[in-house]
Amino acid sequence: MMNARVPHLGTYRRELPISLERLYENAIDWEHLPYLHRSTFSRIERIDSGDWGFRARVWTHPYEEGRAFVIELKLDRDCRRWITSTLEGSGSGTEIWTHAFSLAERTTLVVVDFFAPGVRGPAVIRLRDRYQKLYARLYDEDVTMMSLREAELDRIRAGKPSGKVTREVIGKLAELRARLPLETEFGGMRFKIVELDGKLVAFSTRCAHLMGPLGEGRIEGGVVECPWHGYRFDIRSGECISGAACRLAPAPTVKIDSDGTVVLKTT
Numbered sequence: 001m002m003n004a005r006v007p008h009l010g011t012y013r014r015e016l017p018i019s020l021e022r023l024y025e026n027a028i029d030w031e032h033l034p035y036l037h038r039s040t041f042s043r044i045e046r047i048d049s050g051d052w053g054f055r056a057r058v059w060t061h062p063y064e065e066g067r068a069f070v071i072e073l074k075l076d077r078d079c080r081r082w083i084t085s086t087l088e089g090s091g092s093g094t095e096i097w098t099h100a101f102s103l104a105e106r107t108t109l110v111v112v113d114f115f116a117p118g119v120r121g122p123a124v125i126r127l128r129d130r131y132q133k134l135y136a137r138l139y140d141e142d143v144t145m146m147s148l149r150e151a152e153l154d155r156i157r158a159g160k161p162s163g164k165v166t167r168e169v170i171g172k173l174a175e176l177r178a179r180l181p182l183e184t185e186f187g188g189m190r191f192k193i194v195e196l197d198g199k200l201v202a203f204s205t206r207c208a209h210l211m212g213p214l215g216e217g218r219i220e221g222g223v224v225e226c227p228w229h230g231y232r233f234d235i236r237s238g239e240c241i242s243g244a245a246c247r248l249a250p251a252p253t254v255k256i257d258s259d260g261t262v263v264l265k266t267t
């Protein structure tokens with residue numbers, strides 16, 4: 001039962017073009033907070049997590065080591081809801097209840113109720129407005145991620161042809177260099193071509209973790225960082241250097257013919 005001692009501040013509602021399954025996945029996905037929601041969160045440290053949800057120490061902006069708070073998110077699939085509670089730190093005792101109503105296979109209504117202890121008078125309105133604005137921004141960011149992931153899963157379910165192409169001409173080196181970094185398709189998959197130490201290298205733009213848009217990731221020193229959860233991959237080998245047991249799909253090699261034609265070839 002909802003804790004009646006904690007006053008209700010207000011509600012945020014939104015119909016999302018997303019399946020219930022993607023929303024559950026997103027709710028318990030603690031890792032995306034400081035990456036996808038970098039506008040709000042600066043750091044997270046997992047305390048515990050599982051299919052039930054997670055407990056974590058989080059920091060917002062501006063980052064201050066001593067200003068962490070502990071949150072817990074508990075997912076109850078039977079009741080189609082998840083409750084986020086602040087257990088320690090600023091806002092301790094706050095509870096955010098999210099109920100999800102599946103309106104169609106890919107349409108879900110979320111109703112988010114905010115409860116905070118010790119807030120009275122005009123402060124109730126101020127805090128309610130803050131939460132509503134925050135949730136609007138968080139869902140804007142989440143919808144982008146969940147929609148892209150659904151589209152990638154659809155592509156996999158549709159079984160798009162891949163691996164049949166063994167060679168593809170990309171263009172002349174001189175004009176290609178001017179367009180780098182460049183995204184291209186090869187064998188039904190997307191790759192990004194970059195120049196590393198004077199050599200052209202291609203890597204898969206589908207993140208090996210949860211299929212994030214690696215083509216949009218920051219590249220530094222031959223390493224690309226995924227914008228969704230921050231996993232980092234060695235562009236040349238495809239290896240995940242963040243310690244996760246995943247690696248990028250094999251990429252074609254980039255060859256330059258004697259007449260300066262750039263060609264992608266299966267390795």
Ligand code: FES
Nearest residue numbers: 207209210212226
């Ligand atoms: S999808 Fe999670 S790190 Fe890329």
Ligand SMILES: [Fe+2]
Nearest residue numbers: 026032138142
């Ligand atoms: Fe999110």
